[in-house]
Amino acid sequence: MIVLGIETSCDETGIALYDSNHGLLSDALYSQIKMHTDYGGVVPELASRDHIRRVIPLINQALEKAGITKKEIGAVAFTKGPGLIGALMVGACTGRAMAWAWGVPAIGVHHMEGHLLAPMLEDQPPSFPFLALLVSGGHTQLVRVDGIGQYHLLGESVDDAAGEAFDKAAAMLGLDYPGGPAIAQLAAEGTSGRFRFPRPMTDRPGLDFSFSGLKTFTLNTVAQCQKEGCFEDQDRADIARAFEEAVVDTLTLKCRRALRQTGLKQLVIAGGVSANRSLRAALEKMVQGEGACLRYARPEFCTDNGAMIAYAGCQRLMAGQQESLEVAPVPRWPMENLEPV
Numbered sequence: 001m002i003v004l005g006i007e008t009s010c011d012e013t014g015i016a017l018y019d020s021n022h023g024l025l026s027d028a029l030y031s032q033i034k035m036h037t038d039y040g041g042v043v044p045e046l047a048s049r050d051h052i053r054r055v056i057p058l059i060n061q062a063l064e065k066a067g068i069t070k071k072e073i074g075a076v077a078f079t080k081g082p083g084l085i086g087a088l089m090v091g092a093c094t095g096r097a098m099a100w101a102w103g104v105p106a107i108g109v110h111h112m113e114g115h116l117l118a119p120m121l122e123d124q125p126p127s128f129p130f131l132a133l134l135v136s137g138g139h140t141q142l143v144r145v146d147g148i149g150q151y152h153l154l155g156e157s158v159d160d161a162a163g164e165a166f167d168k169a170a171a172m173l174g175l176d177y178p179g180g181p182a183i184a185q186l187a188a189e190g191t192s193g194r195f196r197f198p199r200p201m202t203d204r205p206g207l208d209f210s211f212s213g214l215k216t217f218t219l220n221t222v223a224q225c226q227k228e229g230c231f232e233d234q235d236r237a238d239i240a241r242a243f244e245e246a247v248v249d250t251l252t253l254k255c256r257r258a259l260r261q262t263g264l265k266q267l268v269i270a271g272g273v274s275a276n277r278s279l280r281a282a283l284e285k286m287v288q289g290e291g292a293c294l295r296y297a298r299p300e301f302c303t304d305n306g307a308m309i310a311y312a313g314c315q316r317l318m319a320g321q322q323e324s325l326e327v328a329p330v331p332r333w334p335m336e337n338l339e340p341v
């Protein structure tokens with residue numbers, strides 16, 4: 001069965017064609033980043049309008065790349081939530097209507113389940129059960145994954161998500177949105193150890209996170225540097241380095257704790273922040289010490305994309321699940337409420 005995947009939950013229009021027998025056939029992506037940069041973050045109404053402009057041309061592009069026609073599409077998967085309601089509406093309406101017109105089933109996919117399963121598209125996919133660290137712009141969660149739709153939340157951020165903290169700290173350093181890649185690039189030029197940022201909530205038991213304190217710490221450090229007249233390129237790089245090291249250390253420590261607590265031997269990282277090279281390197285080192293292994297998706301499938309939605313949708317469709325004719329996106333949607341497969 002060939003599944004058309006449509007992702008429109010935030011600022012990327014992602015389309016893909018996934019074949020249950022032959023794997024990923026093609027994918028196409030349009031990122032709205034440039035459009036939102038002037039505003040320092042995603043403007044929901046602009047995002048929705050742009051998804052409308054991009055979605056159909058991208059579907060045609062994906063079909064062309066795969067060398068197939070729309071008649072060969074056996075089902076449509078679209079992101080049903082969580083995300084920006086207007087943006088979700090575009091993908092959900094398009095996907096649901098196309099499936100109806102073509103007489104094929106449709107399925108609404110949970111965006112974070114898509115991220116979580118994206119490493120399944122790689123050559124050495126993880127096998128159930130595994131521990132997953134979901135780190136995106138809106139979520140930071142540690143999840144025990146026993147199967148598709150069998151998610152047990154072990155810990156999560158009590159305030160900002162890791163990606164959100166990257167974005168906010170980047171803005172304080174005068175970097176463009178999205179801040180994650182910008183901080184990572186600047187941090188590579190920075191000197192480790194010049195500034196020491198806290199590792200929030202690591203000195204107490206538990207698997208929850210908090211990143212809003214790091215934001216305040218960044219703000220204070222920036223203010224102090226400006227006061228002392230030392231806010232040049234190298235100073236900003238040193239701050240970026242200290243910030244990134246604090247986030248990476250904190251995530252690594254909590255992952256190690258979760259591996260030990262659960263006895264699981266596979267750690268999967270997913271979501272935009274899992275593209276971060278320093279995080280991957282630190283986790284790789286940590287899992288080796290624990291006799292475990294680390295799995296993640298290729299960088300373009302860590303951030304929002306259509307392939308993860310096509311893949312997750314395909315698994316649910318093959319298990320007989322499908323969407324009614326109603327189009328009802330869910331802006332807030334706990335992943336634990338999903339039906340198991």
Ligand code: KG4
Nearest residue numbers: 136137138163178180181272273276303304
């Ligand atoms: O998963 P994603 O594309 O969208 C959401 O579902 O939120 O994640 C976007 C987040 C942004 O906050 C972005 O700054 C962050 O992922 N991000 C990174 C990197 N690439 C993207 N953070 C750190 N390092 C990166 N290389």
Ligand code: ZN
Nearest residue numbers: 115136303304
């Ligand atoms: Zn995402």
